[in-house]
Amino acid sequence: MNFFDTIDMAPPDPILGLNTAFKEDPRSNKVNLSIGAYKTDDLQPLVLTAVRKAEQQILSQGMDKEYLSQDGNPEYVNRSIKLVFGAEQDNIFGAQAPGGTAGVRLAAEFLAQIGSSVIYIPDPTWANHNQVFARAGLKAELYPYYDAERREFTKSGMVEAIKSIPSGTPILLHACCHNPTGLDPTPADWKEISTAIKSQELLPVFDFAYQGFGRGIDEDATAVRHFLADGHQMLVANSYSKNFGLYGERIGGFYVVASDGEIAERVKSQVMRIIRANYSNPPLHGSRIIAAVLASDALRQEWESELAVMRKRISGMRKALAEGLNAGGSSVDFSFMYKQNGMFSYSGLSKEAVGRLRDEFAIYMPANGRLNVAGLSPKNLDYVVEAIIAVL
Numbered sequence: 001m002n003f004f005d006t007i008d009m010a011p012p013d014p015i016l017g018l019n020t021a022f023k024e025d026p027r028s029n030k031v032n033l034s035i036g037a038y039k040t041d042d043l044q045p046l047v048l049t050a051v052r053k054a055e056q057q058i059l060s061q062g063m064d065k066e067y068l069s070q071d072g073n074p075e076y077v078n079r080s081i082k083l084v085f086g087a088e089q090d091n092i093f094g095a096q097a098p099g100g101t102a103g104v105r106l107a108a109e110f111l112a113q114i115g116s117s118v119i120y121i122p123d124p125t126w127a128n129h130n131q132v133f134a135r136a137g138l139k140a141e142l143y144p145y146y147d148a149e150r151r152e153f154t155k156s157g158m159v160e161a162i163k164s165i166p167s168g169t170p171i172l173l174h175a176c177c178h179n180p181t182g183l184d185p186t187p188a189d190w191k192e193i194s195t196a197i198k199s200q201e202l203l204p205v206f207d208f209a210y211q212g213f214g215r216g217i218d219e220d221a222t223a224v225r226h227f228l229a230d231g232h233q234m235l236v237a238n239s240y241s242k243n244f245g246l247y248g249e250r251i252g253g254f255y256v257v258a259s260d261g262e263i264a265e266r267v268k269s270q271v272m273r274i275i276r277a278n279y280s281n282p283p284l285h286g287s288r289i290i291a292a293v294l295a296s297d298a299l300r301q302e303w304e305s306e307l308a309v310m311r312k313r314i315s316g317m318r319k320a321l322a323e324g325l326n327a328g329g330s331s332v333d334f335s336f337m338y339k340q341n342g343m344f345s346y347s348g349l350s351k352e353a354v355g356r357l358r359d360e361f362a363i364y365m366p367a368n369g370r371l372n373v374a375g376l377s378p379k380n381l382d383y384v385v386e387a388i389i390a391v392l
């Protein structure tokens, strides 16, 4: 018997598939603006000095390689809770997870377990959200987030839509640096959104993958901390892939804010079972690096300044791109890019333009025109500007 002969070929992942195509492209002038990974001015991956120093420290201590418990390294989890929420609280349960994706997946499985069958996600959102929730059995419904005509976040569209979401439904929110639009609600907008979600009795689910890439570590936590102060029960998934440059170490977390400590304990017991049945327990190394950096004043300071350098380089490149396009006589006014935050810029380029950029200029970005600003540098900026103007 042939068990697998009826299996169809799955389509390539919209982002990871592009990365593979980029690697295989023989053209020497190729530019990768697809996957969300930071690159230096020399277009090289960056390992932070604070991370290297923490690794040396870990190595010199000759640590063991025993299993962690299902919820991970306690020192890492406690420090993560402080970083995300501002302080530890009895009613917050946290678990280490293998990356932000696994944090979102744990949220999805936990939601399925408590009886959710639908989650509202922004239109547009990170390409993976849909399938992560679908694989856990949740149908993703869209709420409006982006006004394509004005190229702005639509607060009124979002708040209006919230009013008709059935009570008890989870709603996914990007805590900062919305992927793919780069457009975030203001602190005042978040207050309004929090009030609307509260009065509709929805369950906020934050995806927090870019803390420190927008305006700063604490500034980017405004939404999560405001919701906490507003007394929401909520779920949060976070990632250290970007802000610590630990992409391949797979390190992030999943957090539940319950109404009190006793409920948080029961939640914990259930999340531990979900983890046990998935990957049993998370990997050690990334959690040790982050715990070591956050525990040392000197390393933390070094990390914060390295993060600020990444943030500034990205915003400088975004500005240079918009200025270059406008100065180059583009038919579109790209000043809207100035309002965007974080790693990405939603360029507004059509699917056809994106296809031409790849075919004719070896410039890679997903079909929705979301470009990774961190993949731009003084080395390729002029080339990218000229190519975009040519395909407009």
Ligand SMILES: Cc1ncc(COP(=O)(O)O)c(C=O)c1O
Residues within 6 Å of the ligand: 036, 098, 099, 100, 101, 102, 104, 126, 174, 179, 207, 208, 209, 239, 240, 241, 247, 251, 252
């Ligand atoms: C919005 C969002 N959530 C989650 C993730 C996943 O992060 P990780 O690479 O840590 O799994 C990403 C990464 O691109 C993202 O953009």
